[in-house]
């Protein structure tokens with residue numbers, strides 16, 4: 314048995330939850346903020362048998378991998394026109410930080 | 423030293439907290455949702471010496487064990503009378519998913 | 532790789548976060564309540580290489596160590612004058628409960 318803790322961005326959270334359930338993983342979400350990743354995040358806690366750890370990691374990677382996204386230009390507010398970029402820019406979104414922890418005992422009461 | 427993570431249903435959370443404190447366990451609760459169990463849940467984080475792990479598991483089991491409960495019939499809403507069950511039914515409530523993790527160092531500052 | 536879980540009082544949380552970031556630690560905060568410590572608390576989750584564990588513990592100790600603070604007397608409410616203490620008292624504030632957990636795999640996607 315292993316316990317997987319995965320910190321993922323909020324925007325990937327619902328899709329990851331659906332994918333984990335589709336693959337029969339049991340998941341608990343912990344409310345979390347800041348730190349590992351820039352925007353809001355969620356920590357997934359996933360208990361799984363050793364043999365399915367690689368599958369769980371693959372599902373997390375498939376649904377949360379860091380990627381670039383085109384972002385539409387935003388009009389400058391408050392007159393700070395110097396920093397205005399009038400064309401779409403690529404920003405990095407997503408990403409997951411994942412810890413696999415050993416489990417000494419697992420119980421379901 | 424071990425770290426016990428126990429995901430329990432919200433309805434058992436207050437009773438479990440009282441029971442753990444009565445037995446001199448130190449507990450932190452993490453806000454958590456969904457996944458392991460159907461309704462709202464709370465994750466208990468309990469640090470304990472190895473020798474008291476069995477006691478902690480017993481207290482969790484005593485206060486959160488999955489059990490059947492009679493539920494009063496609910497009147498159908500929106501005309502979906504086909505699914506109306508006019509007598510009390512047994513539903514499963516409670517239950518706890520528990521991980522015991524090894525701890526390499528423990529400090530209290 | 533180790534995972535450090537540190538339960539700290541809310542009043543020390545912002546300072547600890549700044550200090551961890553200053554020392555290049557990556558931190559996720561989990562919403563937590565009660566138990567280990569009397570007032571509101573926050574659980575810090577810090578992933579770090581083995582070689583930096585001692586540094587992380589030092590930063591936590593420096594910013595959250597239990598200490599005494601003078602507290603101004605509070606006027607009695609509702610006529611319970613028996614318990615009124617008319618001079619400042621020393622109360623214990625701060626403190627951190629810290630677990631260092633072994634990590635079997637660490638990934639950043």
Ligand code: NI
Pocket residue numbers: 336
């Ligand atoms: Ni698949």
Ligand code: NI
Pocket residue numbers: 445
């Ligand atoms: Ni007892």
Ligand code: NI
Pocket residue numbers: 554
């Ligand atoms: Ni320093």
